[in-house]
Structure formats: structure tokens, C-alpha cells
Amino acid sequence: MQAPSLLKFYVVLSILTFVWEHYGFNHGNTLESLQAALLIICAYATALFTSMLIYRKYFHRLRNFPGPWLAGATKFWHVYQCRNSQNHFLLDDIYRKYGEIVRTGPEELTIFHPEVLPATDGPGNSCTKAVWYDFLLPEIALNTTRSKPEHDHRRRIWDHGFSTKALDTYEGRIAEYAETLEKRIADLASHGHPVNVTSWFYFFTFDVMGEFAFAKSFGMLEDERWHIAVVMLRKAMRLLGPLSPVPWLAQIGFYIVPWIWVVRDWLAMLVWCRERMAERIKMEGYKPDVSHWLIDASMKTNTLKLDREWLNGDAVTIIIAGSDTVAPTLVFIFYLLAIHQDQQDKLREALESVDIYDRKALRGVDHLTGVINESLRIHPPVPTGGYRQSPDDGMKLAGQYIPPRTTIVSPRYTLGKLPSCFEKPGEFIPERWYSKPEMVKDKRAFAPFAQGRYSCVGKNLAMGELRLVTALLVKKYRIRLASGEDGKRVEEDLRDQFTAAPGELNLSFEVLKSDKS
Template sequence: MVSTMHSVILALSLSVLVHRGLFIRGEWHLQAPAIFGGHVFAFLLLLVRQHLIHRPFGEVAVPAAAYLFGLLAGISVYRMYFHRLRAFPGPRLAALSKVWHVWKCRDSRGHHVLESWHQEYGSFVRTGPNEITIFHPAAYEVMDGPRNQNTRSDWYDLLYPRISSIFTREKAVHDARRKMWDQALSISSLKVYYERMAAQVRVLESIVADHGEKPLLVNDLMYWFAFDNMGDFGFGHDFGMLRERRPVDGAVYMRSAISLLGPFGPAIWIPRIAFAFIPGVWRVRHWFKMLEFSDSCMDERMKSGEGDGHLDLASTFIAHHKAAGANKLARQMLSGDTATMLVAGSDTTAPSLILLLYFLARYPEHAAKIQRELHGLDCADIRALSALPHLTATIHESMRLLPAVPTFSSRVVGPQGVTIDGTFIPGGTKICAPRYSIGRLEAAYEQPDNFIPERWYSRPELVKDKRAFAPFGVGRMSCVGKNLAMAQLRLVAAALLSKYHIRFARGERNGEAVERDLRDQLTANPGNLVLMFEKR
């Protein structure tokens, strides 16, 4: 009995030492698999020892339980009563652990979870042990404005050890990779990409025409279109999804893999553990299949060389890869940028297209205004389309109310901290800015829940604070492909509206399934949109 008590005291002391000496300092998400595996291994090793010396397992189990209890209790007490963010309002269990946030997002509706917390707790909500979610028009400017000293958060280690412009936390690496992307998306390159994009739109048009005026589920169609486009200007050829009218394996893997981030995105250490211990199980397997597909596309492009004469993003990536010496680090960067290109270049455009078509069907008066703008215009002329105020405003309003990336956006505040509207957030705190909620702030918009495209050109008084609208981000962290994305949205909308009236199919109840069933899985995954395209 005395021996057991002595072991329990030692275990409790060890738990305090581990918490205060290690876990309270710095970041541990990349070490999560080693920490989890190390604890399990140590416990199993002690059990084996007890078995070999013929001693009761209880002599190990009791101290082990005491250690875990002491560790968890110490962490809990510190986070709830002594942490520097303890005065911020928010769900108590979220302050205790991000596991609570994961649980609340188990059905991949994180945008509704955060909005409910915003309504209950206000503009600055503690949504994690060291995390503040900001529901304020200045959030994007504070995160990525010209005077910020913030860094990217732990989330950006998702692809580690792969590195890219997006998936890096080092500013110098980001700036270098960003220059490469800027080169790949130069003005002269964009002109070529727009022409090829217009060709893809014609294929999309042919599918709609072949379907006639029967109800058409457009979700898959838009994902096929976006993925084919990404293949075209990414690797010099599309994937044939529109022509074959079926997905390729890589697209299926990507959609399945990204769905992991619906529930688990708030706590990136959970996917990291899954990647380490169950890489062949469930959708985790598809995560690695997605990366394999991405790498295989780049490998094929590298083998083809420049002989095909196609301009594409990959050619720029490959040139930089070779210039860097084609070493292991350079390969990790090439792999990271390729995966980023596939996901960011297609999985944001597709939901944006679906949601834009949803709003055009729901508000036919705005579709009619765009149709009047299109009269006598070449619908493949990007420059002409970009000059149409109502078309652009309708796209912006769609993005405001239902953004393609509903909640994701996070940084770590610089060491000096930051003050927003009189609220000070200490340095080293993770801050988040959910687009879904910020796009509906009464502090930023008149009639924030109403679809009013005119607020973006003829009724500017309906926008109280322009800082709240940043669908592509701000500053050097903004989306490098925003011109391509806007071109795709304009081309598709113009092509379809010039020939058709877009209506909801019978029984679709004004398309209610689109918002009702929308999932927040890093990118938005809208519910089924079933439309009828009636010839004008």
C-alpha cells in the first residue's frame, strides 16, 4: 500500500513537471503523434514488465491513472483559471479543449457553430485554450494588413513536411513562393488561360444544352468543370471529366479527403495523429491518395517536358524546382505547391459557382439585370464582362452571404499583441476570422441578411464598413488566383444567362437544400442544387 501511494505521488509530481515544464510552452501539434504514441508505448512497456516479474497490473495502472488525471487536471485548472485569455467570454468547454469545438462540428457545420457563439458571446470569443475568434469588420485588416506582425497558425502545418506558398508559416518562404505564383499567373499568362477557360465553358454549355429543359443536378457538373479547368491551366490538359461526364479518381479522393476537415479542422493535431497511426483507414486513406494523385500529375508533367508547347502553372513550378537543385527540400516544395494548386484552384471555384447559380435562380430579377447587361456583348470577352457592374456585384454579394471558405482563416498574433476596437489580444494568441459571420455583421452592412447586389455599386450606403469584405484575403496573403476565379464565375454566369432563364426544378422549395445541407469542410460543400435551364 505504501509503495503504491509512493508511486501515485511520483506520478502526480511527474504530471505537474510535464505540464509546467513542457506542454505549457510552445506548440506541440507536430509532435502530437510522438506524444500519443510515446505515452501508449510507455504504459504497454510497464505492463509487459509487470507480467515478466509476475507483479499485479494494478501496481502500474493506478499510478498511470494518477499521472493522466494529474496532467489533465493541471491543464484544465490552468486553462480555466490562470490562462491570460481567461477573461474573454466563450464556451467554457471550448476554453478547456479544442476537442469540444471538434465535437460541436461533428456534422461539418462549423459556420453555424461559430455564428451561434457570436450571437451568444459577442465580437471577441474564446473558442479554444489559446484562441480568439474575431467577429469584427477589422478582422482581415488586423490579420494581414500592412502593419501586422502576425504569422500563420498551426493549421498551416497540415501538409507538413510539404511546403507551399499557402502551406508554410515562414514569411520568407511564403514571399519566395508567392513570387513564383505571381510569375506563373502573369498578365500574359492569364490571357492564354482565359482562352482555354472559355473553351471549357463551351463544353459545359453543350452538356446543359444536351440535357434540355429537364431538371439538372448542377453540383457534380460544377466540380467537374472546376477540376478540368485546374488541370488545363495547371498541367496543360484537362482531366476529361466534362467530356466523359464522370469524375476521375483524383477528384473523388480530394472531395473525400477534404471532408475530414469538417469536424477535425479546428484541432489540427487530431488529423496529424490519424495520418501517423491510421494512414490506410477510412477517409484518411483518401488524404494520401489525393497527395499521390497530385504528385503523379506533376511527375507526368515533368516527363513531358516542354515539347507540347502548352503554357501552364506546372512549367513555372518545374523551372523553379530545377533551379533550386531538385533536392529533397525542393521536392517537398514542388509537391506542396502542386497539392495547393489542385485543391485551392478547384475546390473553391466549384462551390462559388454552385452558390452563384443558386442566388441567380432564387432572385431572377437580378439574373434579368445581368441579361440586360449582356445584350450585344461577346460572352467570352473577359475584359468586357469584368466591366459589367451588376454581374460583378452579384458575384460579390453571393460571396458575402455564402463564401466558398466559410470559417477558415487564422493567424498567430505578433509578440506585441494587437488592439481591436479597444479590445487587447495578447501576443502569441491564435486569432480566427470566419467569413460566413463577418459577411453578415450588422456593424458592416445594412440589411446584412438580404441579397442586394446594388450595395456594391449604386447603393454604397448599404456597406457601412468595406473592411468586412475580403473574399480573397488582403495584402500579400491574398489569393494569388483571384483573377482566374473571378473570370470563371463571370464566364459561366454570362454563358448560361445569355441563353437560358435559370429556375429551380419543381419540388425544390426555392432551393432550400443548398443552404440547409451546406457543409463547412474547409471549403463549402453546398447541398443539392437542382435547376432547370429554360431557353430564352
């Protein structure tokens, strides 16, 4: 967070060095003064960075861990490698080359072992959130605060918004949006058009979360086009792809060069969310939503003004965490079902006598849950994010001692495909989650919703959306890859920008004979 101030300090110091040379030694000779100032600056920078390099490579507490040579010297190596926002592929390649524990930064270890998830998030762990979570500052939110007491206090308020009673009130509204989605797909299918499900699933999830965050849908399913605010948000999320390894560089962009287009989109998105939350606070006669519990708690304690930064940050959290995770999961569920027709048939058979609008009944369809879990395993909605920091006294992990205050990365994209944890890890086998449990060798490697105090507060809402949309469409349509679609883009163009952003996927939806009447 001090990066912008440090940059300003060094800029001013450089100017003063030039002035000092200009008037103190070179008697007004601008060229000689500039050369002398540059020499001093270069000498200082050379000494500084050389000493840092020597320390990091030969004296640092992580020096004995394997990894790319440049990764241990500077995090800019990682930025360059992530310039295409495909960190999940990069880390997967690193695992194959260097093994289970790899140094991927001067003070960072990436751990490809199933023990890492319970060790950093599970009960009794002493880890904290890493500096990455300061990304949203000065806004603060449930999922970005690094203070455990603040998080726990805020989490208790959020839990009211996702209680069983609250979910019952949301159920009918989610069904309305799911039916609107189905109608749009039916209209396209009736005219023989392929359906770009990547766009349509984002329309659905953002409309749902817009209503739950601001009591007002984005209207994308009705308008059949992207809302300008969602366009800004999705552009802004691209910032997290290449800059997640160095969040301090993003802070420089926010405060020093806000005219850069991606930074401008990020700031505009934050302003838009603040304005919607301000409108939501004044709103009357709305249906109960998640933000109701947050605002109501602030009003009851007379802390509404003090909590405005929390409310603004929580608005961003609801939208991103609730939309940018469910949408890609839906994309991959239908991608996998489209290329595995046998699994699609088996799911349809399991749903045949089930009332899909009964949340409890859907939860009891084992194969449906298996399809969702298997998709989450192969294509996690958060491929590599979720950085943690080891405690002040260090910790033991995967048989090795991890030094204090080390950033720990636990990439779910690779963990979900470890042969040591899953039999036939590259294959789509939903049965492993209910009738073939022997195919899951180590359940610790599967935690798509995290666990412990940082587990996803909206897990039940998300699973409800996934189950309903999947059941609604599978029960009515035969789903295949559209003509000319091989499905490669959805994986090859996937961007890891904290949440997964899959490539375009076009599917065909053929109404089943029993429904054609």
C-alpha cells in the first residue's frame, strides 16, 4: 500500500538530486547536471538491486527451495509469465518440472500437495490472508479483510443473509431468472441458432446477483445484451490476471496513472458499485436480499456512516463472488455434458421423476451433485487464487518446514488433477463422488468453496443456482457442441484473473421429443 508514496518519494528525490547538481556543482550547465544526476541515480539503483538480488538468491530463508532462477530474484518474472492471464497453465508446468513445493517468488512458495488446503484454511490453522487481499483498499469487504476479528464479526452478519430461511425467500426469484434464461435459449434454438452459453450464463448470474446486491437486476436476460456496468467490471477483472503476482504495482496504477484504460475501468466499476449501494440504502419496499442484512445491521447499531466502506466493498464482493464464479462453472458443466453424452443421458434419467423446483429434492440427486463436483474439480472457478501467509513461527507442511511470513499459493487447478489424489484425474467421472468413492484417494485436494472461517458464505446459494439451471436445461434439451464448434476455445482461451474467465462456447439445444408438443 506504500508503493505509490515510495514512487513519489523517489521521483522527488531524483528531481532534488538534479537541482543539487545543477546549482551546487555544475553552475547552471543543464546537460552536465542531468548526466551527473543520472549517474548518481543509476549507481544507487545498481547497488540497491544488486544487494537485493544477492540476498534473495544466496541468503534468503527460501533459498533452498527449488524453482525457476528468476522467480526467486524478482516477482516481475511472474508478471511477464502471466501477461496472457494464464497463471494456471504456468503453475501446472512448474509443478511437473520442480515438484510439490516450489519457490515462485522471492517470498512465495507454491505448494502442490493436498495437505496445503486444510493446513492454510482448515480448523486450527494460524495462517493469515496474504498481502494480495489489500487489492481492494481503501474499500474493505468480507472476503478481502485480513483482520480475523473483523472478518468473524462481519461473517456473522453475512450468515443471516444466507440462512436456510433466507434461501427459501430467494428460491422463487432464482427460478424466475432460470426460466427466463431457458426461454431465451428456446428462442435461439427454435430458429436453429447456436447458443453462446458463455455470454448467456453470465447474463443469468449477474442478473441474479444484481438483485441480491442492489434489489435491482442488471436486466441482461431481458435486454439480451451486456450491461455497461458488467462490461466495466469484466474489463476491470483483467487487471488481476497479470498483476496478481505484484499487487503493489496495481496500487501505483490506481493512484499514479489512473488514465490507463484497465485501471480506469476498475475505478469506474468501484464508483458504480458505490452509487448503487447508496441507492440501495435509500430504497423502500424492496424484496429481502443479501444487502438487506448488511444495511440493517449497520442501522441497528447506528454505524451506517462508519460502515459505508464495508458496504461498498461488500457490494463488489457480492457481484464478483456471486457471479464470476457461478457463471464459469455453468459453462464448464455444459461443456463437459456436451462432450460426454452418456453422462448427460444418465443425469436426465436421474432427474426424470424429480421436481426440479424443489431444492431439497434436487440436493438428493446424487448424479447431479457428482456432475457439479466433477466440473469444479477439473475446472475450479478460482484456479490459483486464495493466497495465504504462514504464521510468525512458521509451519510444517507436506513434510517440510515453511519459514515465517511466507506467501503460500495453493493452485486448485493442479491440485484437482493430482494422480495421487484422484484415480484417472483427467477423465470426467461424476460417479467418483457417490458410487465410486475409491476413485477419490485424498479428499483434501478438493475444496472449491474453501473451508474454515474463510469458506464461501454463499455456497448453498451457488449450489442451488447450479443445480436448478443444470436440471432445467438437461431435462428439456439434448445438448451438443454446435456445428463447427470443437470446444477448444473454452479451455485454451481461459483467463485466470483470480476467478476463471472461460473462452467462448457455442452449443446446440435440441428439444427432447417428449417436450416438443
